[in-house]
Amino acid sequence: MAQPKHHSVETAIDEAVDVCAERAFAFLEELVREPSLPGAEQGAEDILAAELERIGMAVERVPFPEAIEHDAAAGVGPGPYDGRTIVVGRLGRDRGRRLLLNGHLDVVPAGEERLWSSPPFAPSIRDGWMVGRGAGDMKAGLAMGTLAIEALLAAAPGREPPMTLVGAIEEEQSGNGTLASIRAGVVGDAAILLEPTDLELLVAGIGVLWFEVEVFAEAGHALGAGPAMGALTIALRVIEELRRVESELNMLGGRERHALNVGTLTAGEWQSSIPSAARLGCRLGFPRGMAVDEAMRRVRVAVDRAAGAEPAFAAPRVRFNGFRAEGYELPADDPLVAALGAAHRSAHGRTPAVVTTAGTTDARFYRNQLGIPALCYGPRVENMHAADERVELASIVAGARTLARFLHAWGEGS
Numbered sequence: 001m002a003q004p005k006h007h008s009v010e011t012a013i014d015e016a017v018d019v020c021a022e023r024a025f026a027f028l029e030e031l032v033r034e035p036s037l038p039g040a041e042q043g044a045e046d047i048l049a050a051e052l053e054r055i056g057m058a059v060e061r062v063p064f065p066e067a068i069e070h071d072a073a074a075g076v077g078p079g080p081y082d083g084r085t086i087v088v089g090r091l092g093r094d095r096g097r098r099l100l101l102n103g104h105l106d107v108v109p110a111g112e113e114r115l116w117s118s119p120p121f122a123p124s125i126r127d128g129w130m131v132g133r134g135a136g137d138m139k140a141g142l143a144m145g146t147l148a149i150e151a152l153l154a155a156a157p158g159r160e161p162p163m164t165l166v167g168a169i170e171e172e173q174s175g176n177g178t179l180a181s182i183r184a185g186v187v188g189d190a191a192i193l194l195e196p197t198d199l200e201l202l203v204a205g206i207g208v209l210w211f212e213v214e215v216f217a218e219a220g221h222a223l224g225a226g227p228a229m230g231a232l233t234i235a236l237r238v239i240e241e242l243r244r245v246e247s248e249l250n251m252l253g254g255r256e257r258h259a260l261n262v263g264t265l266t267a268g269e270w271q272s273s274i275p276s277a278a279r280l281g282c283r284l285g286f287p288r289g290m291a292v293d294e295a296m297r298r299v300r301v302a303v304d305r306a307a308g309a310e311p312a313f314a315a316p317r318v319r320f321n322g323f324r325a326e327g328y329e330l331p332a333d334d335p336l337v338a339a340l341g342a343a344h345r346s347a348h349g350r351t352p353a354v355v356t357t358a359g360t361t362d363a364r365f366y367r368n369q370l371g372i373p374a375l376c377y378g379p380r381v382e383n384m385h386a387a388d389e390r391v392e393l394a395s396i397v398a399g400a401r402t403l404a405r406f407l408h409a410w411g412e413g414s
């Protein structure tokens with residue numbers, strides 16, 4: 001059916017996006033108010049399920065089985081698994097090429113609340129930005145996705161594109177939520193992850209490894225301590241050796257930096273006792289193309305070098321307790337890059353940049369496990385994983401204009 005001459009589908013999409021935007025912001029506010037920390041995502045999953053139903057999608061819940069940890073592509077999750085599900089919404093007929101949209105609902109902890117200008121789980125809007133933990137990474141992307149779908153269904157009624165939206169969990173730690181959805185058969189022919197990208201096309205990520213190191217030392221009364229600090233001294237030496245690994249990895253080349261983050265450090269239990277045990281929680285980036293096993297080997301060697309020679313009642317322990325993510329990449333000349341770029345150009349008059357990240361995203365599973373084109377496209381955010389995380393509301397609207405055009409073209413072409 002041809003559109004009336006002066007009312008193209010693009011115009012109808014833009015009008016519908018404007019009409020539906022306030023409702024999308026309210027949905028986002030509701031999501032941010034839900035502190036969906038790892039293991040506690042179900043409240044946010046319920047809010048997403050209700051919104052998907054409201055905009056006309058068929059909603060289903062995919063189980064999150066404990067067995068996912070035995071999958072060769074999995075990371076290590078915090079558990080437990082009971083009662084945790086992944087919300088999946090579907091649209092369109094069963095046959096033909098199916099598009100996947102994916103966004104994660106889990107957020108990282110708020111950190112030091114005194115650094116926030118408003119409480120992290122009480123979203124507040126200031127100067128066109130919404131502040132709150134998870135507002136940017138990445139609940140805003142889900143609001144952008146539902147806004148685009150709702151607007152498209154209003155602008156082009158009866159022409160539902162075959163698509164599936166996945167509300168993933170545990171993205172910030174293992175990626176096992178998206179992996180579990182794939183293993184449960186939630187698959188498609190291309191995937192767009194609604195991660196914040198400043199409306200650029202993010203096509204590649206590096207490898208990311210999480211590990212915890214425990215080191216031990218003969219302890220004693222503080223009066224015998226001298227300059228030694230028992231296990232804490234060894235822990236500091238471990239950090240030095242891990243820094244050496246970090247520079248070796250960065251000397252191997254590549255566009256992105258491979259960063260070591262020591263995110264947690266605990267040692268000792270009494271101020272007048274030499275610490276007998278210390279524990280480090282680390283995240284290490286490693287080059288795309290390097291196997292996870294090789295990155296794990298380098299970590300083990302570094303820890304042994306730092307702690308091995310020291311007299312202690314137990315050998316150092318390394319536990320890989322989260323991401324075991326290999327790098328991934330979508331070639332910049334893939335048709336998906338061109339198609340989403342064209343939709344962005346149609347909405348905003350210019351071609352978006354193609355970028356990569358020094359971290360990872362769940363796009364790696366669609367690339368490395370399913371072998372389908374996958375990239376990230378989402379709103380403009382600031383202070384991810386920090387205090388006063390925020391998203392620019394106008395970028396949600398702008399991104400929805402692009403995405404609705406893309407979904408329309410996808411539906412017409414399938």
Ligand SMILES: [Zn+2]
Nearest residue numbers: 104137138195
């Ligand atoms: Zn994210």
